[in-house]
Amino acid sequence: MGTVSVAQMDELFWLGRYTERVYTTIHLYIRYYDEMIERANLFADFCSRMEIPNIYASREDFVKRYGYDESNPDSLASNLQRGYDNAIILREVIGSDSLAYIQLAVYAIHKAARSDAPVIELQKVCDNILAFWGIIDDGSSPQVRDLIRLGRRIERVDLYARMHYESGKMKEAIGRLVHDKLVTGFGNGSSEKAAGLEKYLDNIPLDYHDIVVRAENLF
Amino acid sequence: MMDLHEMDLLRHKETMNEQLARYGVRFGIYRNNVFHEQLFPYDPIPRVIDRQNADFLEKGLAQRVMALNAFILDIYGKKQIIHDGVVPEEFVFAGSGYLTQCEGMQPPKGVCSHISGIDLVLGKDGEWYVLEDNLRIPSGASYPMIARELERRCSPKTFRQYQIEDNRDYAALLRGVMDYVSTEGVPVILTPGRYNAAYFEHSYLAEKTGARLVSGQDLFVEDNILYRRTFDGGKERVGAVYRRLGDDFLDPLNFRPDSLIGVPHIFDAFRAGNVAIMNTPGNGVADDKGIYYFVPKMVRYYLNEEPILQNAPTFLPFYGEDMKYVLEHFDELVLKDVAEAGGYGVRFANTMTAGEKEDFIRLLKKEPRRFIAQRVVDFQEIETCSGDGYVPRKADLRAFVLYGEKPVVWKSGLTRFTTNPDSYIVNSSQGGGFKDTWVLSQ
Numbered sequence: 001m002g003t004v005s006v007a008q009m010d011e012l013f014w015l016g017r018y019t020e021r022v023y024t025t026i027h028l029y030i031r032y033y034d035e036m037i038e039r040a041n042l043f044a045d046f047c048s049r050m051e052i053p054n055i056y057a058s059r060e061d062f063v064k065r066y067g068y069d070e071s072n073p074d075s076l077a078s079n080l081q082r083g084y085d086n087a088i089i090l091r092e093v094i095g096s097d098s099l100a101y102i103q104l105a106v107y108a109i110h111k112a113a114r115s116d117a118p119v120i121e122l123q124k125v126c127d128n129i130l131a132f133w134g135i136i137d138d139g140s141s142p143q144v145r146d147l148i149r150l151g152r153r154i155e156r157v158d159l160y161a162r163m164h165y166e167s168g169k170m171k172e173a174i175g176r177l178v179h180d181k182l183v184t185g186f187g188n189g190s191s192e193k194a195a196g197l198e199k200y201l202d203n204i205p206l207d208y209h210d211i212v213v214r215a216e217n218l219f
Numbered sequence: 220m221m222d223l224h225e226m227d228l229l230r231h232k233e234t235m236n237e238q239l240a241r242y243g244v245r246f247g248i249y250r251n252n253v254f255h256e257q258l259f260p261y262d263p264i265p266r267v268i269d270r271q272n273a274d275f276l277e278k279g280l281a282q283r284v285m286a287l288n289a290f291i292l293d294i295y296g297k298k299q300i301i302h303d304g305v306v307p308e309e310f311v312f313a314g315s316g317y318l319t320q321c322e323g324m325q326p327p328k329g330v331c332s333h334i335s336g337i338d339l340v341l342g343k344d345g346e347w348y349v350l351e352d353n354l355r356i357p358s359g360a361s362y363p364m365i366a367r368e369l370e371r372r373c374s375p376k377t378f379r380q381y382q383i384e385d386n387r388d389y390a391a392l393l394r395g396v397m398d399y400v401s402t403e404g405v406p407v408i409l410t411p412g413r414y415n416a417a418y419f420e421h422s423y424l425a426e427k428t429g430a431r432l433v434s435g436q437d438l439f440v441e442d443n444i445l446y447r448r449t450f451d452g453g454k455e456r457v458g459a460v461y462r463r464l465g466d467d468f469l470d471p472l473n474f475r476p477d478s479l480i481g482v483p484h485i486f487d488a489f490r491a492g493n494v495a496i497m498n499t500p501g502n503g504v505a506d507d508k509g510i511y512y513f514v515p516k517m518v519r520y521y522l523n524e525e526p527i528l529q530n531a532p533t534f535l536p537f538y539g540e541d542m543k544y545v546l547e548h549f550d551e552l553v554l555k556d557v558a559e560a561g562g563y564g565v566r567f568a569n570t571m572t573a574g575e576k577e578d579f580i581r582l583l584k585k586e587p588r589r590f591i592a593q594r595v596v597d598f599q600e601i602e603t604c605s606g607d608g609y610v611p612r613k614a615d616l617r618a619f620v621l622y623g624e625k626p627v628v629w630k631s632g633l634t635r636f637t638t639n640p641d642s643y644i645v646n647s648s649q650g651g652g653f654k655d656t657w658v659l660s661q
Contacts, residue, residue, distance in 0.1 A: 003449045003450060003451070003453075003455075004449075004450050005431075005433065005437045005447065005448055005449060005450055006437075006448055006449070006450045006452075007434070007436065007437060008450070009450040085413070088243065088413055088418075088422070089412075089413050089422070089432075091422035091423065091425070091426050091432070092422055092425035092426040092430075092431070092432045093432075095426060096242050096243075096365075096423065096426060099242075099243065100241045100242050100243070103240075103241060103242070103243045104241060107240070
């Protein structure tokens with residue numbers, strides 16, 4: 001393929017963000033799903049950290065609507081749908097074989113919604129997202145790969161910061177983002193800077209709010 | 220006739236449909252103004268066209284498309300066919316497909332109908348009948364293309380056993396046409412967007428041809444030259460646009476001013492000879508259901524040849540004699556509204572109640588130009604898998620002709636079948652499925 005258009009650049013970036021959002025939040029959801037066996041109201045803490053409205057009446061309501069309700073803009077299903085909305089218009093850029101994994105992830109989340117053991121089925125959503133990233137890394141043009149990857153890196157830093165991940169994981173995520181930003185040159189700011197995020201790679205205390213703001217301003 | 224009951228591919232129907240779902244092989248449909256995407260049901264029993272029939276169709280289709288192309292050029296040029304009294308002007312200028320804006324146009328290399336989708340049926344009498352010419356934006360080639368790719372993966376044995384023409388060259392043929400008519404610059408496929416019924420096809424053909432898939436906002440015209448915006452603020456010149464949106468929406472400054480999906484001034488760039496638009500605007504003048512009646516006459520007029528393919532027996536109530544016939548044989552006919560497409564506006568007289576007939580005849584007398592009447596062609600059924608057995612179903616064939624340096628008939632086609640045993644309407648929008656079309660290579 002030749003150079004992508006402005007619109008496609010944006011779509012690739014958001015495809016990266018939405019796939020990362022689904023992948024990372026599925027892991028968080030599964031962790032909370034487990035902890036909520038003993039602590040039924042823990043979903044309120046999840047919503048607070050994610051800065052999403054707590055519209056859920058109960059643990060069961062949260063499990064169902066946060067997981068699979070496509071009309072809920074915060075749900076896993078609706079975020080995956082938005083990822084699909086970006087992917088479907090990029091077929092000729094990313095290729096049918098790559099797009100198929102997003103399609104399979106959508107089928108898997110629909111199946112999870114109908115399953116008696118939905119969390120087990122969610123693993124297949126993650127498997128397909130991982131396969132999608134793998135095929136993109138393996139076979140796409142550098143431009144496509146870098147845009148999707150930059151979207152993923154920003155989203156991961158954003159989510160980790162919101163969830164106050166421990167320092168080691170946080171720095172690992174920031175390190176990847178800074179590296180990709182500097183190597184690819186995509187995004188806002190000069191090609192030598194990563195919106196000041198690089199300072200967190202040194203031994204300074206993490207300011208999670210500042211990290212979210214800087215990450216969001218990067219592209 | 221080839222016995223396909225032992226064919227290995229039959230065992231893979233479920234896998235094939237799973238694979239088609241995996242690749243998002245869908246079509247969109249609007250119901251109550253809400254967009255739904257549906258999988259297009261696939262049946263593994265193909266339509267098989269033997270060598271003799273393939274040769275016949277190839278010649279007939281190429282001839283028909285050459286005549287239609289000549290007609291379009293003539294109508295927007297000298298209008299000789301009207302002056303010579305072969306086609307009445309009422310049928311040309313009153314139809315919605317005629318566009319005054321196209322008067323005097325000179326498309327690159329003189330090609331108007333780059334991609335033609337000709338709908339045919341095989342009658343029980345063994346004769347092929349053309350039901351419709353689609354010269355605007357015919358869709359459907361991508362379905363047998365991807366099906367063949369997947370069939371070969373599922374059942375290589377089948378393709379070792381039978382000698383079948385490879386249909387996966389469609390993208391190369393299409394790209395060949397794009398390159399042939401291109402003025403200067405890259406080829407693009409212009410889509411109205413993902414909520415179009417045929418969006419899968421737009422994106423799949425872009426992938427397979429290597430053309431860029433663009434929407435209206437990706438393109439702009441400067442000094443009558445068409446460009447595509449690139450992500451870094453640059454631009455690249457576009458030489459050929461395979462547009463998949465209708466004439467009305469193509470250019471808000473030349474056609475519908477409320478179009479948000481078109482490209483301002485693209486038609487001016489085309490008229491200036493700076494870009495090829497595939498198919499050219501204004502082609503609707505030749506695929507109007509009323510004009511269809513005159514296609515055999517066009518073949519004689521422009522090519523000085525006898526038409527190889529025949530139309531289904533058609534009557535134009537516009538002519539007094541035909542109106543008389545239609546009224547006398549009303550119950551035997553199918554009536555088609557010339558302004559409709561996609562299986563809509565088709566009424567079988569024998570299914571109307573007495574009141575409906577009365578109302579319809581009144582409308583027919585009031586607006587005779589609006590309808591054509593055809594004898595119902597009793598067309599052959601094709602076996603279709605159903606549970607563990609087979610059932611016969613009505614099926615048509617959309618053949619594709621790609622016109623660059625010369626018309627080339629694609630050695631395959633889209634076979635659509637009705638899932639309803641009592642229906643003759645095979646359109647996907649009406650619940651039909653599809654089959655691969657095999658052209659035997661020997």
